[in-house]
Amino acid sequence: MQLKELKNNKPEKYTGISLVWHFLEGSKAYFLISIVAALAVNGLDMITPQIIRTTVDNVLGDEPLKLPGFLMEMVQAAGGVEYLKRHLWIMGLLIILVAICSALFRYWNTMFNGKGAERLVKTMRNRLFSHIQRLPFSWHMENQTGDIIQRCTSDVDMIKNFVSEQLTSVFRIVMMIILSLSFMFPMNAKLTMVAVFFAPVIFGYSAYFHSKIRDRFTECDENEGVLSTIAQENLTGIRVVRAFGREKYEKDRFEKQNNIYTNEWMKLCRILSLFWGTGDLISGLQIMLIVVLGSVFCVQGEMTAGEFIAFVSYNTMLIWPVRQLGRTISEMSKAGVSVERIRYIMNSEAEQDKPDAVTPDLKGDIEFEHVSFGYGDAKVLSDVSFKIPRGTTFGILGSTGSGKSTLMYLLNRLYDLPKENGRITIGGVDIADMKGEWVRRNIGMVLQEPFLFSRTIGENIGITQESVSLTQIREAAAIACVDGAVTEFAKGYDTLVGERGVTLSGGQKQRTAIARMLMQKTPIMVFDDSLSAVDAQTDAQIRQALKSKLKEATVILIAHRVTTLMQADCIMVMDKGRIAEMGSHTELMEKNGIYRRIYDMQMTLEEEVTADES
Ligand SMILES: Nc1ncnc2c1ncn2[C@@H]1O[C@H](COP(=O)(O)OP(=O)(O)OP(=O)(O)O)[C@@H](O)[C@H]1O
Ligand SMILES: [Mg+2]
Incomplete structure (x- = not known):
């Protein structure tokens, strides 16, 4: 083609x-x-x-x-x-x-x-x-x-x-x-x-x-x-x-x-x-x-x-x-x-910022205001409005294809939101008025399909930094719970990733990508389904480490597993490009809606699995 x-x-x-x-x-x-x-x-x-x-x-x-x-x-x-x-x-x-x-x-x-x-x-x-x-x-x-x-x-x-x-x-x-x-x-x-x-x-x-x-x-x-x-x-x-x-x-x-x-x-x-x-x-x-x-x-x-x-x-x-x-x-x-x-x-036109593009502090609240978006003709998001107060953890749950990743692409300015399709602001400033590179540098994102370069694990983790020490790399890796696995490799952080080196498991890859993002020390962090390939225990461990280390950061967690999200300050449930429900775990459980149904279903499944195993 x-x-x-x-x-x-x-x-x-x-x-x-x-x-x-x-x-x-x-x-x-x-x-x-x-x-x-x-x-x-x-x-x-x-x-x-x-x-x-x-x-x-x-x-x-x-x-x-x-x-x-x-x-x-x-x-x-x-x-x-x-x-x-x-x-x-x-x-x-x-x-x-x-x-x-x-x-x-x-x-x-x-x-x-x-x-x-x-x-x-x-x-x-x-x-x-x-x-x-x-x-x-x-x-x-x-x-x-x-x-x-x-x-x-x-x-x-x-x-x-x-x-x-x-x-x-x-x-x-x-x-x-x-x-x-x-x-x-x-x-x-x-x-x-x-x-x-x-x-x-x-x-x-x-x-x-x-x-x-x-x-x-x-x-x-x-x-x-x-x-x-x-x-x-x-x-x-x-x-x-x-x-x-x-x-x-x-x-x-x-x-x-x-x-x-x-x-x-x-x-x-x-x-x-x-x-x-x-x-x-x-x-x-x-x-x-x-x-x-x-x-x-x-x-x-x-x-x-x-x-x-x-x-x-x-x-x-x-x-x-x-x-x-x-x-x-x-x-x-x-x-x-x-x-x-x-x-x-x-x-083909290169990405260009507005001539008076700004680079404000991105520690403020994030707000999506009446955001609608589609790739080509098909509509993916319809009139989505929500607010994430600074320093909180925000969970997004929703069926596949409901537009969760798309929301994050828009936040990160990977796709530009057309003017008439709503606004996304951070600290009250429209991200469209900011420098694209600035936005990306301040929003750490672990993409749903993490990509690692054919370099060493250490280089992959430190890739966002000009110069970096092994201690810093290990610190980030420890929060991402991958340090243990890496040190077990014969060459440790010098192990090559990819065709000429080791093939990392899906979970190791995800955790290396998390460590890479953590190195950026951004005020906003997005984890797009980034804990899907790790077991529930590691999932909890990573979240615990993140919580204690990154108190200041605004965290957006996208997941299909309710347990990953249930401790978030606010959880948004997406359905076919619209917000179906929003609230804390307790509020949503009381509401008895989709969230409750998903929760009950996943819990029953887990109990069945545990029963089978014992
Ligand atoms: N680059 C693209 N071009 C065209 N359509 C796309 C593109 N990326 C995503 N879509 C479509 O947009 C819709 C929403 O996709 P999105 O990736 O945001 O879903 P999601 O909620 O993240 O799903 P999942 O839980 O599976 O990750 C889907 O129907 C998808 O097919
Ligand atoms: Mg997605």
Whole structure:
């Protein structure tokens, strides 16, 4: 599946060209030197046929010498044509000298081009990554990770290759065409016309294929995106695949997509082969015609033998760039697709605070006022209003999908609440008027699905801090009741988490994430179903430790287990995006509503389990 199409009403920040220009910062000078060197190579390449022509016509033959003024003077000073006839090696030496100079410029051309290309790709990667980091959470939720990664790798490479291999050679191509024609025309105008006649044919031909090739490339790229997404999803979800014995299904799914992808490339190859094959035929015909007509003109005395040889050389020099232009056009379509795909990312609006965003003290009361919210069209929260006094513990209970996590995403500004959909205030200040980063830094949140980085446990816990000591890490880990488990690992807090290290149990993961959040020492703490994977005893132990250590903090506890919440100062029961009930445990029990029903049900279950066990 593809990234969503741009649906911007606002003017876009970058056009394709301005984006490439933006990326070229830091590499422009390199490309410029490389272009100048390429032009010098061109100029030198033009000289060799002239030396050959002079050798054939004037040194070996007896045609009168025709050279530009200063060259003529040089030849006269050296002893005239007669001298050259006696020292033929001079002509050979001249050719070698030109070749050496040409090689030198070619070296600079390649070297500076390479440097420019690497700089360019580095800038592209850095800028893309830094922009993606600043994109809203909702953007990341809407777009596929595999596809984003593909855009940051293949598409970036595609643009680099186009700029360094094609775009810089456009100058060389144009110069080559102009130079060859300016040498050909004075030699034989009629034959030049014949040579030029074919150029528009080849151009027209390229233009025709251009549109076809572009479409095919888009198909290929999109299918590659789907393929990487399948592979990426499959690898991250490998446990589920194994657990359900879905290997064959996944293999078939991958193979099917791989087939589609390969077929798209086959189609593309067919078009490209046709394009290049026919192109060869056309240029072959052109060369043949020039050789035949040139020979006729030679025989008729309209051209000398030397001019004929030089003309054929220049004609080859003309044909190459004309064909190359065709190639550049087809590459341009490929690169154009990649630029579009990267432009989508770069034009997606980064998170931005209001210009007068504030950073107030967040120790005050939290208040949700008539909050309604939905992801897209489906409504998730409807007119939710409640208040959490500072320093209290607030419990949220509710069936799955009732909008509990969504409330916390809104509080944390992971999603912005549209203006007309109510207000969330902390200490009386609307969080929409605060700096997003400030809000997040002051609201510690243990997400429902904690994610740990592939680093050591110690690093994972201390990740929110600039510098941190092991004692501080252990202190947080002790409150989260994970210190004991970690010290049992051979490498303790230096144990690597994830693929290259140990696999933590669900409960250990949750508790490590709790410890990580505790390190932030925020005035507001949210535990979104964070004690679901620990046993009731550990659950109670963690809550006890939290209570005694964090007296000042406002704590929001989301849970499905009533016992986790029953000691909270206030408990809110959510049902289908609305508040069903609210009050303390005793009040809610007296109310005899949903809370009571859930409580009774869970207690009965627990008693049954205890009875079964004994
Ligand atoms: N990023 C999203 N895009 C679209 N819909 C979403 C998104 N996140 C959640 N939803 C939907 O919003 C509704 C509320 O989800 P939410 O995660 O807030 O529920 P919850 O009360 O936390 O449930 P649970 O107890 O299972 O964690 C669900 O119907 C869910 O499918
Ligand atoms: Mg949830």
